[in-house]
Amino acid sequence: MCESDQEVVLTEIDIVVDRTSDVPLHQQIxxxxxxxxxxxxxxPGARVENEIDLAARLGLSRPTVRRxxxxxxxxxxxxxxxxxxxVVAPSQVRRQLKLTSLFDDLEAEGRRPTxxxxxxxxxxxxxxxxxxxxxxxxxxxxTIRRLxxxxxxxxxxxxxxxxxxxxxxxxxxxxCGLYASLREKGITIAGATxxxxxxxxxxxxxxxxxxxxxxxxxxxxRVAYSDAGRIIEHGHHVYRASxxxxxxxxxx
Amino acid sequence: MCESDQEVVLTEIDIVVDRTSDVPLHQQIxxxxxxxxxxxxxxPGARVENEIDLAARLGLSRPTVRRxxxxxxxxxxxxxxxxxxxVVAPSQVRRQLKLTSLFDDLEAEGRRPTxxxxxxxxxxxxxxxxxxxxxxxxxxxxTIRRLxxxxxxxxxxxxxxxxxxxxxxxxxxxxCGLYASLREKGITIAGATxxxxxxxxxxxxxxxxxxxxxxxxxxxxRVAYSDAGRIIEHGHHVYRASxxxxxxxxxx
DNA sequence: CAGTGGTCTAGACCACTTA
DNA sequence: AAGTGGTCTAGACCACTGA
Numbered sequence: 001m002c003e004s005d006q007e008v009v010l011t012e013i014d015i016v017v018d019r020t021s022d023v024p025l026h027q028q029i030x031x032x033x034x035x036x037x038x039x040x041x042x043x044p045g046a047r048v049e050n051e052i053d054l055a056a057r058l059g060l061s062r063p064t065v066r067r068x069x070x071x072x073x074x075x076x077x078x079x080x081x082x083x084x085x086x087v088v089a090p091s092q093v094r095r096q097l098k099l100t101s102l103f104d105d106l107e108a109e110g111r112r113p114t115x116x117x118x119x120x121x122x123x124x125x126x127x128x129x130x131x132x133x134x135x136x137x138x139x140x141x142x143t144i145r146r147l148x149x150x151x152x153x154x155x156x157x158x159x160x161x162x163x164x165x166x167x168x169x170x171x172x173x174x175x176c177g178l179y180a181s182l183r184e185k186g187i188t189i190a191g192a193t194x195x196x197x198x199x200x201x202x203x204x205x206x207x208x209x210x211x212x213x214x215x216x217x218x219x220x221x222r223v224a225y226s227d228a229g230r231i232i233e234h235g236h237h238v239y240r241a242s243x244x245x246x247x248x249x250x251x252x
Numbered sequence: 253m254c255e256s257d258q259e260v261v262l263t264e265i266d267i268v269v270d271r272t273s274d275v276p277l278h279q280q281i282x283x284x285x286x287x288x289x290x291x292x293x294x295x296p297g298a299r300v301e302n303e304i305d306l307a308a309r310l311g312l313s314r315p316t317v318r319r320x321x322x323x324x325x326x327x328x329x330x331x332x333x334x335x336x337x338x339v340v341a342p343s344q345v346r347r348q349l350k351l352t353s354l355f356d357d358l359e360a361e362g363r364r365p366t367x368x369x370x371x372x373x374x375x376x377x378x379x380x381x382x383x384x385x386x387x388x389x390x391x392x393x394x395t396i397r398r399l400x401x402x403x404x405x406x407x408x409x410x411x412x413x414x415x416x417x418x419x420x421x422x423x424x425x426x427x428c429g430l431y432a433s434l435r436e437k438g439i440t441i442a443g444a445t446x447x448x449x450x451x452x453x454x455x456x457x458x459x460x461x462x463x464x465x466x467x468x469x470x471x472x473x474r475v476a477y478s479d480a481g482r483i484i485e486h487g488h489h490v491y492r493a494s495x496x497x498x499x500x501x502x503x504x
Numbered sequence: 505c506a507g508t509g510g511t512c513t514a515g516a517c518c519a520c521t522t523a
Numbered sequence: 524a525a526g527t528g529g530t531c532t533a534g535a536c537c538a539c540t541g542a
Contacts (some may be wrong), residue, residue: 024511045481050527061513063315066528074326079442079479082528083521087481089443090386134342190331191341191503198450198468198493216450216468227331229297229339245449248500251442276530302508313532318509334509335540 012049013041017058025060029068037077037088048078048086076249113155117173118208119145122164129161132223134231140164144173147208154209156239162232182232190227196220196246201238209240216241264301265293269310277312281320289329289340300330300338328501364403369425370460371397374416381413384475386483392416396425399460406461407496410489418484434484442479448472448498453490461492468493 015032017025036042048069049057055065069086072078080086125133125141133141142164148156160178162168168181179189197219206213218239224232267284269277288294300321301309307317321338324330332338377385377393385393394416400408412430414420420433431441449471458465470491477483 026511052527062515064512067511069528076443076445079477079481080528081479081521082519083526084480085521085527089481090475090477090483191328191501193328193499193501195497195499196448196470197497198470200452200466200468214452214466216452218448218450223342225331225342227333228336229331229341231342241450245447247445247447249443249445278530304508314534316531319530321509332509333540334538335507337508337540 012057015058017060026064026067026071029054029058029060029065030071033068033072034075034077042088044088044090046088048088050085074251076251113148113150115149115173115177116147117144117170118147118157119143120170120173122167125161129234132231132234133161133163135163142167144178146173150243153243154240155243156237157205157208158235158237160236161234166232178233187226187232189224189232190229192222192224194220194222198241205238211240211242218244218246220246264309267306267310269312278316278319278323281306281310281312281317282323285320285324286327286329294340296340296342298340300340302337326503328503365407366401367425368399368401369396369422370399370409371395372422372425374419377413381486384483384486385413385415387415394419396430398425402495405495406492408489408491409457409460410487412488413486414484430485439478439484441476441484442481444474444476446472446474450493457490463492463494470496470498472498 013032013036015029017028021028042048051062051065051069055062069080073080077089078086079089122140122142124138125135127137129141130137130139142162144160146158147154148158166182166185166187168178168185172181172184199217199219201209201211201213201215201217203213205217206215218241220237222235226232265284265288267281269280273280294300303314303317303321307314321332325332329341330338331341374392374394376390377387379389381393382389382391394414396412398410399406400410418434418437418439420430420437424433424436451469451471453461453463453465453467453469455465457469458467470493472489474487475483476485
């Protein structure tokens with residue numbers, strides 16, 4: 001049989017473009033490529049079809065395909081080099097890092113995370129809380145304190161402060177998360193700034209979390225804002241360091 | 253005097269576009285706006301000139317200006333809404349979590365960091381290290397262990413492993429950071445995945461860092477890769493939690 | 505309703521990589 | 524020299540917001 005020697009077979013990913021869909025075309029492309037990478041159809045190091053060919057094959061313009069590629073670069077899924085092409089980023093990286101099994105593993109064990117609401121109170125905000133939330137002094141502030149379990153194990157104590165006028169329902173907190181509750185009220189988070197640190201647990205925290213006093217905790221302080229630029233929420237969370245860590249991919 | 257009643261004065265940011273520069277036009281725009289935001293000329297909540305007007309004023313196309321705006325959105329500096337406009341995000345934003353070495357961070361803050369190299373050795377890699385670096389078994393691996401000081405205080409213990417064939421000079425490590433040393437050899441980092449966690453210090457770590465055993469430490473594990481998709485470095489760093497935290501801005 | 509950002513097109517020229 | 528991504532242009536139409 002006529003086999004070309006060592007010819008590189010370019011994997012043509014099956015991408016279906018639906019112009020009637022609400023999903024933008026560039027997102028349809030990047031989603032399809034994400035799936036191909038996640039499923040292993042495109043393995044780390046594999047060459048991705050170049051944007052000119054892909055545009056021609058799908059009947060789209062190059063900027064549209066390019067936008068999809070940029071999404072993937074930003075997610076850390078592929079790397080690109082002028083003159084050289086686009087390749088799938090090494091993702092065995094994450095498997096290696098995952099040696100220290102964590103919350104993901106607890107979740108993967110099939111036991112859904114649950115939440116107990118420790119506190120749900122609306123009161124006149126302190127100078128500090130209204131300052132952070134960018135509210136007038138003495139405005140109403142909702143304070144929520146929750147204990148989060150995963151796999152039956154206590155995992156985190158989460159304290160959140162929100163402007164009282166966008167307070168979600170108490171009942172919703174137990175079933176969905178805080179952000180899902182806000183979304184149901186038409187409030188979406190556009191972005192946030194956060195700070196990750198560490199300290200040791202107080203006696204009260206240790207008791208709630210089933211740790212000893214002095215156990216290491218990961219701390220997260222976050223301020224989230226809507227696309228209108230309004231501050232929606234201030235969160236202060238503490239996680240058992242033995243069970244939780246933060247994974248992220250960064251670029252450039 | 254003739255004062256218009258509550259008229260919104262749109263601040264026209266002074267942007268000089270240099271078409272002969274190597275810096276891309278969109279980056280010149282985003283840099284100018286970043287500066288305006290950082291300096292306080294554009295305050296949180298302030299309206300940013302819309303992209304059509306800005307393009308006309310600067311004599312550029314809309315996509316070019318748009319690209320600059322997208323950079324700012326991704327950095328968490330502004331929020332945009334269709335029909336409403338672009339506003340500067342609430343600036344509880346501090347130092348971004350950038351892919352730079354700690355040395356660069358401290359340098360930017362004006363503190364004088366110093367480094368002591370505790371170990372600099374090239375040896376046959378263990379199964380674990382060659383696995384993480386995606387090298388053939390028994391390949392040469394450079395291990396660097398450094399103690400970093402800031403303001404005379406010990407701050408972090410940094411352990412890094414690199415393929416031996418891209419080992420930077422021992423002498424360069426003391427003066428520049430690790431990434432700067434690699435950059436001088438023509439090796440640039442395209443991206444990385446990392447995990448942030450916490451634990452308590454061992455006796456040995458506590459002694460090096462001037463803490464007591466049991467003091468909380470922030471841990472960072474990172475795998476960095478080049479734009480060619482090659483794994484460049486594996487780093488395991490521990491920071492005194494009392495002196496260090498990670499800031500970042502996230503979007504969507 | 506006018507203003508604004510979100511999406512998309514069909515090209516163009518350049519810089520870099522690889523062979 | 525050929526292939527690839529990086530940048531840029533000059534338009535177009537649509538969806539959403541706000542007065």
